Amino acid sequence: MAVLTKHPAGPVPAPPARERTGHLLLRAWCVFVLFQALAGVAWVHALGETGAGFVALVSGLVSAGVWATVRPPMNWRRLPWFVLGYVAWAAASVLWSAWPATTGITWLLLAVTTTQGLFVAAVLTWKETVAAIAAALKWVLSLSLLFELGVSLFVGGPLLPGFVIPAEKMDPIVYWSRDNLFDGGRIQGIFGNANLLAVVALLAVIVFAIRYAARAPRRVLLLGWILLAVFLLVRAGSATAYLSALAAAVVLTTVLLMRTVRRPGGRTVYYLVYAATAAIGGAALWFGRDAIFGALGRSSDLTGREGIWQAVLERAAQHPVIGWGFATPWLPSDPMFDRWIVDHGETVMQAHNMWIDVFLQLGIIGVLLMAGIYLAFIWRSWFFAIDRPRWDLRADRPYSPLTLLPTLVGTVLLVQGLAESGPLLLWGWMFVVMLGSKVTQAPLVGVGPAEQSALIERGDPVAATP
Numbered sequence: 001m002a003v004l005t006k007h008p009a010g011p012v013p014a015p016p017a018r019e020r021t022g023h024l025l026l027r028a029w030c031v032f033v034l035f036q037a038l039a040g041v042a043w044v045h046a047l048g049e050t051g052a053g054f055v056a057l058v059s060g061l062v063s064a065g066v067w068a069t070v071r072p073p074m075n076w077r078r079l080p081w082f083v084l085g086y087v088a089w090a091a092a093s094v095l096w097s098a099w100p101a102t103t104g105i106t107w108l109l110l111a112v113t114t115t116q117g118l119f120v121a122a123v124l125t126w127k128e129t130v131a132a133i134a135a136a137l138k139w140v141l142s143l144s145l146l147f148e149l150g151v152s153l154f155v156g157g158p159l160l161p162g163f164v165i166p167a168e169k170m171d172p173i174v175y176w177s178r179d180n181l182f183d184g185g186r187i188q189g190i191f192g193n194a195n196l197l198a199v200v201a202l203l204a205v206i207v208f209a210i211r212y213a214a215r216a217p218r219r220v221l222l223l224g225w226i227l228l229a230v231f232l233l234v235r236a237g238s239a240t241a242y243l244s245a246l247a248a249a250v251v252l253t254t255v256l257l258m259r260t261v262r263r264p265g266g267r268t269v270y271y272l273v274y275a276a277t278a279a280i281g282g283a284a285l286w287f288g289r290d291a292i293f294g295a296l297g298r299s300s301d302l303t304g305r306e307g308i309w310q311a312v313l314e315r316a317a318q319h320p321v322i323g324w325g326f327a328t329p330w331l332p333s334d335p336m337f338d339r340w341i342v343d344h345g346e347t348v349m350q351a352h353n354m355w356i357d358v359f360l361q362l363g364i365i366g367v368l369l370m371a372g373i374y375l376a377f378i379w380r381s382w383f384f385a386i387d388r389p390r391w392d393l394r395a396d397r398p399y400s401p402l403t404l405l406p407t408l409v410g411t412v413l414l415v416q417g418l419a420e421s422g423p424l425l426l427w428g429w430m431f432v433v434m435l436g437s438k439v440t441q442a443p444l445v446g447v448g449p450a451e452q453s454a455l456i457e458r459g460d461p462v463a464a465t466p
Helices: 021-039 042-070 081-095 100-123 126-155 194-213 219-236 239-258 267-287 289-295 305-316 354-386 401-416 426-441
Strands: none
Touching: 021 042, 021 100, 021 126, 021 426, 042 100, 081 100, 081 354, 081 426, 100 126, 100 426, 126 194, 126 219, 126 401, 126 426, 194 219, 194 239, 194 401, 219 239, 239 267, 239 354, 239 401, 305 354, 354 401, 354 426, 401 426
16 A cells, blocks of 8 residues: 655656746747848848838847847857957948948948847857757748749739839849749749849758757658758759758768767878868869859859959959948949949849958958958867867767758858858858857857756756766
């Protein structure tokens, strides 16, 4: 017969801990911030430049206020100083800028995006950060598909920004949607640009696959999201995204091989093979670009980009040290950019190469600062991915799939930066700031002050794993 003792062996049963409403709201706000950056120019197409700028400014102020209220633990000596130096140099360029109004407006966008990246990295743990990115990507992908579907079913033809139906046939470059969902053509999603949709779809494949490997909840649904991302990636048909995917696959393979090394110096062979492969691949891409881009349905000059680069370099050479003044993106309303470089009848808003763009705007000094940003980011991300988590004598802790995200994102952005200026603004810039700051503040997933919180994640206290 059971006897109730007054000296129980274990604690009294209690209901599981619940996540606080405040933290749920914080995570939801971070998802919106990430969605705002990932959606990018979709805000401009839907709300216009003024409306999109207002949303960006207000969201930045809200994030700054929430950050000051939450006051998460931060090591201020480990801030991304190259990033802050680049932002400061961009602000200083207003003193000599050839387009001061454009510099002021675009620098404000840069400051807001930088603040948002630092904010998300500070208030969320690694698990929460990856989950928030995944949630934002789901919104972007699903809205892109629904947008294209709605245009095909209810408009039955191209759609202009502002939800305007064109009265006559126009150059396809100005369309928000070209109504290509059912005719096999390239789709553009909410971005109004197939290249932007493709690189975000590639990012989604990476993030969802990492979540799947990390055994996140509802893994079957994750497979469905991966299939949707692959579908949009293929339908966008971007040569730059395909090359980025190939580079990410090579880096992923190298990281996994590096993790198998058990003896000192064993990684040297892999480094040599990796360097040789990169050199051979780069040479093959350059000398065989006619055949490669022809197979991808693109011209060898990257759809006219070489002409744009030449024009930008000619202007940049006039002020090679300090540049002409910060302007990311180029605003067509500025007389210095209006009709300067024209493509399909439209004023070009970027150099289509982030390094050439920085050289034009901020000179050699800006290029060196940007190189420092990416060298620091890639260096820390690389060892964050290949080094086994260790903070004591124990050397057999398992790797976390989450550590793959920064180095793979860095690879995608570097390849994209060769043909686009996207890494300099919106989600490209925000992710470099966010992930770079997160790696320095929390070099171990789930361990350290930046990963500790009195709040809880998924019903369990967030604590270091012994």
